[in-house]
Amino acid sequence: MEAGGAGEVDHLAGERATAQFDVDHMKVAWAGSRHAVDVADRMARLVASDPVFRKDNRTMLPRKELFKDTLRKAAHAWKRIVELRLTEEEANLLRLYVDQPGYVDLHWGMFVPAIKGQGTEEQQKKWLPLAYKFQIIGCYAQTELGHGSNVQGLETTATFDPKTDEFVMHSPTLTSSKWWPGGLGKASTHAVVYARLITEGKDYGIHGFIVQLRSLEDHSPLPGVTLGDIGGKFGSGAYNSMDNGVLRFDHVRIPRDQMLMRLSQVTKEGKYVHSNVPKQLLYGTMVFVRQTIVADASKALSRATCIAVRYSAMRKQFGPQTGGPETQVLNYKTQQSRLFPLLASAYAFRFVGEWLKWLYTDVTHKLEAKDFSTLQEAHACTAGLKAVTTSATADGIEECRKLCGGHGYLNSSGLPELFATYVPACTYEGDNVVLLLQVARILMKTVSQLASGKQPVGTMAYMGNVQYLMQCKCGVNTAEDWLSPAAIREVFEARALRMAVNCAQNINRAPSQEEGLYELSPDLLEVAVAHIQLIIVTKFIEKVEQDIPGEGVKEQLRNLCNVYALYLVHKHLGDFLSTGCMTARQGALANQQLGKLYAQLRPNAVALVDAFNYTDHYLGSVLGRYDGNVYPALYDEAWKDPLNDSPVPDGYREHLRPLLKQQLKLSRL
Numbered sequence: 001m002e003a004g005g006a007g008e009v010d011h012l013a014g015e016r017a018t019a020q021f022d023v024d025h026m027k028v029a030w031a032g033s034r035h036a037v038d039v040a041d042r043m044a045r046l047v048a049s050d051p052v053f054r055k056d057n058r059t060m061l062p063r064k065e066l067f068k069d070t071l072r073k074a075a076h077a078w079k080r081i082v083e084l085r086l087t088e089e090e091a092n093l094l095r096l097y098v099d100q101p102g103y104v105d106l107h108w109g110m111f112v113p114a115i116k117g118q119g120t121e122e123q124q125k126k127w128l129p130l131a132y133k134f135q136i137i138g139c140y141a142q143t144e145l146g147h148g149s150n151v152q153g154l155e156t157t158a159t160f161d162p163k164t165d166e167f168v169m170h171s172p173t174l175t176s177s178k179w180w181p182g183g184l185g186k187a188s189t190h191a192v193v194y195a196r197l198i199t200e201g202k203d204y205g206i207h208g209f210i211v212q213l214r215s216l217e218d219h220s221p222l223p224g225v226t227l228g229d230i231g232g233k234f235g236s237g238a239y240n241s242m243d244n245g246v247l248r249f250d251h252v253r254i255p256r257d258q259m260l261m262r263l264s265q266v267t268k269e270g271k272y273v274h275s276n277v278p279k280q281l282l283y284g285t286m287v288f289v290r291q292t293i294v295a296d297a298s299k300a301l302s303r304a305t306c307i308a309v310r311y312s313a314m315r316k317q318f319g320p321q322t323g324g325p326e327t328q329v330l331n332y333k334t335q336q337s338r339l340f341p342l343l344a345s346a347y348a349f350r351f352v353g354e355w356l357k358w359l360y361t362d363v364t365h366k367l368e369a370k371d372f373s374t375l376q377e378a379h380a381c382t383a384g385l386k387a388v389t390t391s392a393t394a395d396g397i398e399e400c401r402k403l404c405g406g407h408g409y410l411n412s413s414g415l416p417e418l419f420a421t422y423v424p425a426c427t428y429e430g431d432n433v434v435l436l437l438q439v440a441r442i443l444m445k446t447v448s449q450l451a452s453g454k455q456p457v458g459t460m461a462y463m464g465n466v467q468y469l470m471q472c473k474c475g476v477n478t479a480e481d482w483l484s485p486a487a488i489r490e491v492f493e494a495r496a497l498r499m500a501v502n503c504a505q506n507i508n509r510a511p512s513q514e515e516g517l518y519e520l521s522p523d524l525l526e527v528a529v530a531h532i533q534l535i536i537v538t539k540f541i542e543k544v545e546q547d548i549p550g551e552g553v554k555e556q557l558r559n560l561c562n563v564y565a566l567y568l569v570h571k572h573l574g575d576f577l578s579t580g581c582m583t584a585r586q587g588a589l590a591n592q593q594l595g596k597l598y599a600q601l602r603p604n605a606v607a608l609v610d611a612f613n614y615t616d617h618y619l620g621s622v623l624g625r626y627d628g629n630v631y632p633a634l635y636d637e638a639w640k641d642p643l644n645d646s647p648v649p650d651g652y653r654e655h656l657r658p659l660l661k662q663q664l665k666l667s668r669l
């Protein structure tokens, strides 16, 4: 927990004293409201003080024990949620702070939303109460051994039999085996299974079905159902607590009313009826989860930067040539230029995540009123932001590990496990490249419609300003000019639009649209990234323009926003120069200003990560401790490794002793 207890020394007190803003108010800005800070605080402390939720031994547990530990924690969490009558908000936070991937994530995160989004009212009435009380455990079984990205390529079949009013679920090939769903391997009793609907001899494509997989009596797989875990995954601990599973059906029968029938129905005679709604609503659960993944990116990156900032403030290496105390590594300009953009990105992702949640809620309300006009915007924003934020976060966690030097490589730093747990976010819920290509295709469509005078809306509205943005010149003359939000916004808009228009022109030169899209797909990725970065920068600017209480809080956020934007200008300078948005001199001025911003951020760095309000339990890092007392913690942690249980290791008698004795004999010859 945080420092302040009797006898504790705050080794970072000096750093905290230099902060130029009110940390308590920054906590509110980060969490979204005073209420959010208070609830999070209570739940984090509840978890941290409960011995069942201990996790410092997690990377040393063999897989079977780790899995059992996950079941124990999930059951205990549920017991506490019921005993304490926690609200949904409190329960979600409690699960977050337990911080161990497990079947409950998929049960609450995908199974329940899939039924809510795609089930009829009657189906929701039947299944949701069972799920809410954990009388059934569900997962989301979409991906197969042969196809994940290409959902329309899935092979599992659900063939309607009008004689018995049932669907027959079948896995016709090895590649049709469901493969990857979390919670499927060992825990789930039910799944929402995506399969090709076949009725009256016709294949109507992919639809969702609720299928019971295991007995509710003894948990054994039901007849015709083959189930198992797909095996160990990257890293120690990490995502290995999750039972990602394999599932095969051998002509398994389910009642007709277990097809999720909100979007389309099959009558008892076998007639297929599609409601008058876009087919893409079938992908609604993925859109929902992609939106939550953006919020999670800021959590993961803020954890990593919290560890790296605190440790860098405490770690010292080298000193002035003239002697004197050694230098805190956080004072090295190279350390700042690697770390501060990541800190700024954590804040940027937090605020764009907040905005995306608003967008998602708004679109959901419109869909309920049968207004589908914002579906494309929701898809483009969730897909693109999921891709850009998860890739940057995965890279950022690894950079934080390097920023902590050798100690960052130890499991006790928390960073290897954080990375191993986080990195599949670049793949699940849509491979990032596949998702960015979706965004790019929508951008290409928007460009092609500009000539007809159709005005783009939402986050693409800037493209309507094509006449101006295609020829405008950046007005920056001094480094300080880069502090203008209007100047920043304009270069990001001009870069994104010009890249999109250039790409569209190149595609038009190809023999066919399809060939053009295929040949230019690497360029299309960059077009999508430029557009999504514009959204993140814009939402950060808009956040800073709001009324933000607390001494110095707005100034710090403005500084972080400028760091984020100018770091991107520096990193993608090639784009900005090649599209003619700015000159090389203006690029140099941006970099000059970035250096000044880092210097202003430096005295606030530790307080800016304190504002995340993470307990030591949640951080799970000896390097990121609130009190900065790193060395005794590192030293103590080493002795907890099972290898140190005895001074002479197992295996000495069989493998070391004979070797050493033989060397002794040889030396006597």
Ligand SMILES: CCCCCCCCCCC/C=C/C(=O)SCCNC(=O)CCNC(=O)[C@H](O)C(C)(C)COP(=O)(O)OP(=O)(O)OC[C@H]1O[C@@H](n2cnc3c(N)ncnc32)[C@H](O)[C@@H]1OP(=O)(O)O
Pocket: 092, 105, 106, 108, 109, 110, 140, 142, 143, 148, 149, 150, 151, 152, 182, 280, 281, 283, 284, 286, 287, 289, 292, 375, 376, 379, 427, 428, 429, 430, 431, 434, 438, 442
């Ligand atoms: C409290 C919450 C806690 C949450 C905790 C969660 C923990 C997470 C743990 C991780 C679990 C992981 C789960 C999974 O991974 S589940 C499996 C996810 N799988 C995927 O994401 C597959 C990706 N593939 C796809 O989405 C589609 O196949 C793809 C979009 C790539 C292609 O679709 P399709 O074959 O239909 O073809 P098109 O590209 O031609 O698209 C046709 C039109 O549809 C539009 N479109 C596509 N997707 C969507 C969408 N989602 N919404 C709206 N519209 C969509 C597309 O733009 C095309 O439009 P046009 O016809 O106008 O061009």
Ligand SMILES: Cc1cc2nc3c(=O)[nH]c(=O)nc-3n(C[C@H](O)[C@H](O)[C@H](O)COP(=O)(O)OP(=O)(O)OC[C@H]3O[C@@H](n4cnc5c(N)ncnc54)[C@H](O)[C@@H]3O)c2cc1C
Pocket: 106, 140, 141, 142, 143, 146, 147, 148, 149, 150, 179, 180, 181, 182, 239, 244, 424, 427, 428, 429, 430, 431, 432, 433, 434, 437
């Ligand atoms: C930890 C984890 C948890 C998961 N949980 C679930 C779950 O609960 N439920 C579930 O149903 N699924 C789950 N999945 C599966 C996940 O959704 C898929 O792995 C993901 O959608 C990627 O699909 P794929 O594996 O088929 O990759 P592939 O599509 O085979 O990707 C391989 C490579 O091909 C590239 N590629 C593919 N298509 C294109 C294209 N059109 N253009 C250019 N490049 C392309 C990709 O960029 C990638 O580099 C999980 C996966 C992981 C790793």
